[in-house]
Amino acid sequence: MRLRPLITAAAVRLAESGVASPLPDAENLAAHVLGVDRMRLALHPMIEADEAARFGQLVERRATRIPLQHLTGIAVMGEIDLAVGPGVFVPRPETELLFAWALAYLETLGHAHAPIVVDLCTGTGALALAIAHARPDAVVHAVELDPDAMIWTRRNTEARAADGDTPVTLHTADVTDSALLTELTGRVDLVVANPPYIPEAAVLDPEVADHDPHRALFGGPDGLDVIRAMTPNIARLLRPGGATAVEHDDTNGAGVAAIVTAAGLAEVTEHPDLAGRPRFVTAHSPSER
The missing domain is CATH 1.10.8 (Helicase, Ruva Protein; domain 3)
Incomplete structure (x- = not known):
């Protein structure tokens, strides 16, 4: 037929x-x-x-209204496919913009040394694994707290390593813990994050409300609780001149910019998505601290 x-x-x-x-x-x-x-x-x-x-x-x-990605079992980030399903946040196309910015930033560093990258709230491992695939010289760390999500993180990490990508180091940890990755303090070239950022009162499509883990979605009353709490860690981890990119709810561009500014980061820039809505903020650690 x-x-x-x-x-x-x-x-x-x-x-x-x-x-x-x-x-x-x-x-x-x-x-x-x-x-x-x-x-x-x-x-x-x-x-x-x-x-x-x-x-x-x-x-x-x-x-x-079962998510398309749950039916196919696959989501995409950059040039890689990721296994997805119940228990883990499905990566969104909007995050491709943050990923593209991250790669462009790493290119500005050249290839004289292996850049150190940290992905906070990694979920499926989307950003960490896509960066490791695109920049095999990078030393990439991925942080996730939710044990259900970590099942998918490990599955994807093992699959990418089997395909020949540079292995990503996984950490089961709370991104808001002041002791997070203390061994990397002041050494990280780039921190990326797609944290829980939806305000609690937001009305969501069934694909999201009924299938994405709520722990991966909601960031307190205004959507900024996790971002507020993890930003001091981002500032601590970055080397002088290092950079960060943090995705956020489309109501919170100015709010996230204010948070990273208050943490002592500079060159703070708000970035829109393809629909023109605020989507992620980038900032740099001052070259001299």
């Missing part, structure tokens, strides 16, 4: 269910069933009956 009419009907079904991106999701599910890249679906105009049945089942599950 022909594939495209099935995809069109699936997109209608998903739109009726309130899915925000019905056609891309339908196409991604079809590509998953066929084992091909979504961009190559045009090369597969036909689908077998058993594949069509499986596709229909996945569409119905997606219509109940």
